[in-house]
Amino acid sequence: xxxxxxxxxxxxxxxxxxxxxxxxxxxxxxxxxxxxxxxxxxxxxxxxxxxxxxxxxxxxxxxxxxxxxxxxxxxxxxxxxxxxxxxxxxxxxxxxxxxxxxxxxxxxxxxxxxxxxxxxxxxxxxxxxxxxxxxxxxxxxxxxxxxxxxxxxxxxxxxxxxxxxxxxxxxxxxxxxxxxxxxxxxxxxxxxxxxxxxxxxxxxxxxxxxxxxxxxxxxxxxxxxxxxxxxxxxxxxxxxxxxxxxxxxxxxxxxxxxxxxxxxxxxxxxxxxxxxxxxxxxxxxxxxxxxxxxxxxxxxxxxxxxxxxxxxxxxxxxxxxxxxxxxxxxxxxxxxxxxxxxxxxxxxxxxxxxxxxxxxxxxxxxxxxxxxxxxxxxxxxxxxxxxxxxxxxxxxxxxxxxxxxxxxxxxxxxxxxxxxxxxxxxxxxxxxxxxxxxxxxxxxxxxxxxxxxxxxxxxxxxxxxxxxxxxxxxxxxxxxxxxxxxx
Amino acid sequence: xxxxxxxxxxxxxxxxxxxxxxxxxxxxxxxxxxxxxxxxxxxxxxxxxxxxxxxxxxxxxxxxxxxxxxxxxxxxxxxxxxxxxxxxxxxxxxxxxxxxxxxxxxxxxxxxxxxxxxxxxxxxxxxxxxxxxxxxxxxxxxxxxxxxxxxxxxxxxxxxxxxxxxxxxxxxxxxxxxxxxxxxxxxxxxxxxxxxxxxxxxxxxxxxxxxxxxxxxxxxxxxxxxxxxxxxxxxxxxxxxxxxxxxxxxxxxxxxxxxxxxxxxxxxxxxxxxxxxxxxxxxxxxxxxxxxxxxxxxxxxxxxxxxxxxxxxxxxxxxxxxxxxxxxxxxxxxxxxxxxxxxxxxxxxxxxxxxxxxxxxxxxxxxxxxxxxxxxxxxxxxxxxxxxxxxxxxxxxxxxxxxxxxxxxxxxxxxxxxxxxxxxxxxxxxxxxxxxxxxxxxxxxxxxxxxxxxxxxxxxxxxxxxxxxxxxxxxxxxxxxxxxxxx
Numbered sequence: 001x002x003x004x005x006x007x008x009x010x011x012x013x014x015x016x017x018x019x020x021x022x023x024x025x026x027x028x029x030x031x032x033x034x035x036x037x038x039x040x041x042x043x044x045x046x047x048x049x050x051x052x053x054x055x056x057x058x059x060x061x062x063x064x065x066x067x068x069x070x071x072x073x074x075x076x077x078x079x080x081x082x083x084x085x086x087x088x089x090x091x092x093x094x095x096x097x098x099x100x101x102x103x104x105x106x107x108x109x110x111x112x113x114x115x116x117x118x119x120x121x122x123x124x125x126x127x128x129x130x131x132x133x134x135x136x137x138x139x140x141x142x143x144x145x146x147x148x149x150x151x152x153x154x155x156x157x158x159x160x161x162x163x164x165x166x167x168x169x170x171x172x173x174x175x176x177x178x179x180x181x182x183x184x185x186x187x188x189x190x191x192x193x194x195x196x197x198x199x200x201x202x203x204x205x206x207x208x209x210x211x212x213x214x215x216x217x218x219x220x221x222x223x224x225x226x227x228x229x230x231x232x233x234x235x236x237x238x239x240x241x242x243x244x245x246x247x248x249x250x251x252x253x254x255x256x257x258x259x260x261x262x263x264x265x266x267x268x269x270x271x272x273x274x275x276x277x278x279x280x281x282x283x284x285x286x287x288x289x290x291x292x293x294x295x296x297x298x299x300x301x302x303x304x305x306x307x308x309x310x311x312x313x314x315x316x317x318x319x320x321x322x323x324x325x326x327x328x329x330x331x332x333x334x335x336x337x338x339x340x341x342x343x344x345x346x347x348x349x350x351x352x353x354x355x356x357x358x359x360x361x362x363x364x365x366x367x368x369x370x371x372x373x374x375x376x377x378x379x380x381x382x383x384x385x386x387x388x389x390x391x392x393x394x395x396x397x398x399x400x401x402x403x404x405x406x407x408x409x410x411x412x413x414x415x416x417x418x419x420x421x422x423x424x425x426x427x428x429x430x431x432x433x434x435x436x437x438x439x440x441x442x443x444x445x446x447x448x449x450x451x452x453x454x455x456x457x458x459x460x461x462x463x464x465x466x467x468x469x470x471x472x473x474x475x476x477x478x479x480x481x482x483x484x485x486x487x
Numbered sequence: 488x489x490x491x492x493x494x495x496x497x498x499x500x501x502x503x504x505x506x507x508x509x510x511x512x513x514x515x516x517x518x519x520x521x522x523x524x525x526x527x528x529x530x531x532x533x534x535x536x537x538x539x540x541x542x543x544x545x546x547x548x549x550x551x552x553x554x555x556x557x558x559x560x561x562x563x564x565x566x567x568x569x570x571x572x573x574x575x576x577x578x579x580x581x582x583x584x585x586x587x588x589x590x591x592x593x594x595x596x597x598x599x600x601x602x603x604x605x606x607x608x609x610x611x612x613x614x615x616x617x618x619x620x621x622x623x624x625x626x627x628x629x630x631x632x633x634x635x636x637x638x639x640x641x642x643x644x645x646x647x648x649x650x651x652x653x654x655x656x657x658x659x660x661x662x663x664x665x666x667x668x669x670x671x672x673x674x675x676x677x678x679x680x681x682x683x684x685x686x687x688x689x690x691x692x693x694x695x696x697x698x699x700x701x702x703x704x705x706x707x708x709x710x711x712x713x714x715x716x717x718x719x720x721x722x723x724x725x726x727x728x729x730x731x732x733x734x735x736x737x738x739x740x741x742x743x744x745x746x747x748x749x750x751x752x753x754x755x756x757x758x759x760x761x762x763x764x765x766x767x768x769x770x771x772x773x774x775x776x777x778x779x780x781x782x783x784x785x786x787x788x789x790x791x792x793x794x795x796x797x798x799x800x801x802x803x804x805x806x807x808x809x810x811x812x813x814x815x816x817x818x819x820x821x822x823x824x825x826x827x828x829x830x831x832x833x834x835x836x837x838x839x840x841x842x843x844x845x846x847x848x849x850x851x852x853x854x855x856x857x858x859x860x861x862x863x864x865x866x867x868x869x870x871x872x873x874x875x876x877x878x879x880x881x882x883x884x885x886x887x888x889x890x891x892x893x894x895x896x897x898x899x900x901x902x903x904x905x906x907x908x909x910x911x912x913x914x915x916x917x918x919x920x921x922x923x924x925x926x927x928x929x930x931x932x933x934x935x936x937x938x939x940x941x942x943x944x945x946x947x948x949x950x951x952x953x954x955x956x957x958x959x960x961x962x963x964x965x966x967x968x969x970x971x972x973x974x
Contacts, residue, residue: 005779005808005809005810008779008780008782008808008809008810009740009743009744009745009746009781009782010651010713010746010782010809010813011810011813012810012812012813012816014651014711014713015650015651015653015813015816016649016650016651016652016653016657016676017653018653019649019650019816019819019820020816022819022820022823023819024819024822024823026822027607027819027822027825058604058825060603060604061602061603062598062600062601062602062603063597063598063600063603063604064598065598068602070570073567073568073570074568076567076568077564077565077567077568077571078564080560080563080564080567080830081560081561081563081564083557083560084564084580087580089576089579089580090580092576093571093574093576093577110550111549111550111551111552113549113550113552113798114549114798115548115549115555115795115796115797115798115799116547116548116549116550116797116798117545117547117550117790117797117798118798119522120514151638151800151824151827151828152824152825154823154824154825155642155824158824162503162506162675163502163503163506164497164501164502164503165503166502166503166504166505170503181823184823185823188649188820188823189503224501226497226501253496256496257496258496259496259497292492292495293495294496295495295496295497303604308602309602310602310603310604310825311600311601311602311603311604311605311826311828311829312602312828312829312830313638313826313827313828313829321492321495322492322495322497323492323495323498323499325499326497326498326499326502329499329502329506329507332506332509332510332511332514333506333509333675335511335513335514336509336511336641336668336671336672336675337638337639337641337642337645338514338545338639338641338797339798339800340638340800341638341798341799341800341828341830341831342798342799342800343567343799343828343830344828
């Protein structure tokens with residue numbers, strides 16, 4: 001088809017080469033293929049050996065049937081349409097604390113205008129709430145002026161990469177496997193991705209010696225290492241870092257003078273009873289590091305957690321240990337986009353200040369929250385066991401986050417068949433899985449993995465009643481696949 | 488304070504130099520200063536010779552008291568909290584067509600999940616509505632697959648700059664004066680800003696000869712000119728382009744092989760009775776140019792128009808005349824950020840498909856819309872006349888958009904005083920105006936202007952009943968300023 005556009009002003013060669021180079025597997029070719037299959041199923045039911053597509057490629061809970069937290073949506077609806085607050089019927093239709101909260105929020109906005117651009121960092125009253133929430137979580141002070149509200153965590157990560165990367169000489173230490181937003185953003189901003197490997201054999205542990213080695217190698221190549229990305233709880237690994245390990249990481253950043261970019265969007269998603277989330281800010285403060293010792297950005301989002309409100313694009317970054325001059329630059333860059341969306345801002349404040357004991361909504365809120373989190377824990381366990389029962393598959397426990405990331409030992413014949421199909425072996429497996437079962441997973445090559453190892457990431461998000469059927473379809477597919485390609 | 492951070496890993500010198508270079512006057516120093524004054528007024532009423540800050544620096548209608556369009560907010564509230572649709576009270580509290588529309592929208596979303604990430608281009612059903620709205624507006628077909636829903640127009644502009652700019656060798660033709668998003672985005676992406684001057688003497692006309700000259704000069708310097716930015720209706724100029732002029736512009740882009748980036752966010756804001764908005768797509772199609780002749784991106788936003796829903800961050804770009812390979816690249820870049828916020832997506836569809844004659848909301852909707860637009864037209868005229876009555880000030884008619892952009896002939900003594908204060912003369916004037924009256928305007932130097940000319944941009948957005956007082960404060964200030972500095 002390209003030739004039809006031969007007289008167009010712009011061809012592929014005219015585009016920014018950094019855009020051409022960038023890859024983002026989460027919505028790559030396999031998802032486009034899944035969308036085609038889905039259309040097939042709508043137009044010709046029975047045209048494939050399954051009757052629905054199960055999107056396990058992306059942490060998108062509501063798309064697979066998870067219901068929103070009622071309190072959050074009540075407040076959002078009232079803020080969207082404040083005239084409801086003048087109606088007598090409203091008291092019967094909304095909880096007392098959602099009404100109270102909506103009024104409180106509206107009172108913090110000049111003219112009560114949820115339709116106005118806010119301060120470039122977000123509405124001050126909402127940042128106050130978030131700062132209080134962080135203080136309650138960490139036991140250390142938080143400053144609303146350190147909070148930047150953002151349209152989810154992704155634009156916040158881009159903003160930091162834009163700030164830190166001036167040329168390909170600037171490097172960012174990133175885990176492998178990683179969430180591919182990081183590699184995509186580093187590529188788009190023209191920086192150097194310095195991989196550090198997580199150790200699969202010890203359940204995807206982060207070894208400081210590996211960080212040190214990669215930093216040293218990068219520096220010896222003349223790379224100016226600006227920052228370290230840590231994702232905790234881990235995506236795609238599900239690892240929840242131990243406190244002692246976090247202290248080592250903070251010490252490393254302090255000693256080496258690199259910014260710590262802490263992706264903490266899964267902080268509410270911890271399933272392992274012996275593990276607990278600790279923010280890097282709490283860890284660094286508890287070690288005695290203050291504002292002037294370490295530069296730290298914590299990313300959070302309304303898209304994950306038990307709420308899973310991906311479509312609202314709400315999130316924030318907490319930004320500590322940067323000089324006023326640097327803050328001014330961040331403020332300026334945020335200002336060019338004016339502000340993040342106000343519903344997302346409101347939601348970001350709500351997740352950091354949910355109903356408390358004694359509030360009318362509290363019982364309902366707690367029940368909704370616990371039902372989601374306990375079900376996610378059960379689903380994580382069922383999938384872990386199911387994957388571990390497959391021939392040649394090993395899967396570490398998802399201690400947190402929303403994913404299983406099993407390793408598959410693929411037979412040589414499958415690797416050869418993939419080579420012939422000009423695709424990575426695990427992408428070949430994922431493609432076959434989709435065509436046989438309608439289940440969409442992302443191959444390990446999209447996240448990065450040690451050469452010669454193969455994985456896939458599968459979310460734990462299908463509704464619980466569907467899990468047995470998924471496990472059985474998956475198991476059957478895997479058997480057939482192995483039978484076909486076993487040496 | 489900088490020295491306190493001397494041991495921080497990151498100093499100003501470590502930042503991306505493109506970020507340091509970027510400027511965005513709309514929320515520059517003067518706005519920060521205004522925020523300080525506002526805090527003063529709260530803490531010490533009477534501490535300044537005015538009792539409120541009037542933010543005329545930014546097109547942010549709701550922040551100055553404009554009310555939202557009821558129908559839009561009803562639909563948004565119902566989509567935010569779909570459980571309302573199950574309540575018997577809802578019929579009494581919402582219009583029948585807002586209920587119907589909300590149901591229609593929810594039915595187009597898998598699982599009715601407004602909390603899920605959508606397709607990277609936005610929800611298909613909403614894009615269908617937008618495409619139909621474009622067809623009705625233009626009388627030419629529009630394809631939902633050409634629509635990319637975005638968090639307002641700003642991220643859409645950034646996305647295009649990211650796509651088109653690979654190095655400083657890539658140039659973008661931009662008007663002077665311009666909305667500084669363009670210069671900021673070109674700087675952030677490391678491209679070359681090629682200025683073409685609008686002709687103030689003919690009411691800010693866009694002369695093709697000027698485009699041709701600037702293009703020729705840029706090419707002779709080895710710049711690869713990728714695109715032409717046209718803002719219509721104009722920001723800050725208020726000019727609405729004549730159809731014949733638009734045809735010349737399309738012809739220029741076709742002949743010279745440059746992408747036409749059409750900022751059409753003020754398409755609903757036309758006040759001159761002899762002027763009408765025509766989209767560049769309509770113009771190009773009416774000239775017989777098809778998909779393969781011209782590459783055109785039209786930006787639209789829910790932030791402006793009569794609705795002015797800036798805080799919702801809704802918008803779209805319509806993207807025609809690009810090969811499938813290039814579309815894939817845009818899709819990929821959009822995918823890295825997953826999707827724009829769903830409330831903004833819904834709102835973007837609503838502005839392109841408002842209530843029709845016969846719908847229950849139609850009468851109320853029309854009354855709200857007409858009240859806002861006719862009031863804006865009156866305000867534009869009052870401010871134009873007021874500015875023209877000031878000594879040394881000339882102000883062209885705002886035919887459209889949301890701004891007055893008067894020129895001030897500053898006395899030499901004022902220019903000298905500005906030099907001494909190390910600021911641009913018009914910034915000096917704006918700063919004095921703020922300190923004397925509480926009115927925030929943006930100086931012409933923030934938009935670009937012919938060397939030696941001075942301007943400021945003032946929105947026409949303060950509520951109508953406040954305009955006389957503003958005019959009188961402004962007039963008094965200007966007299967005193969001129970008396971102080973007259974030669």
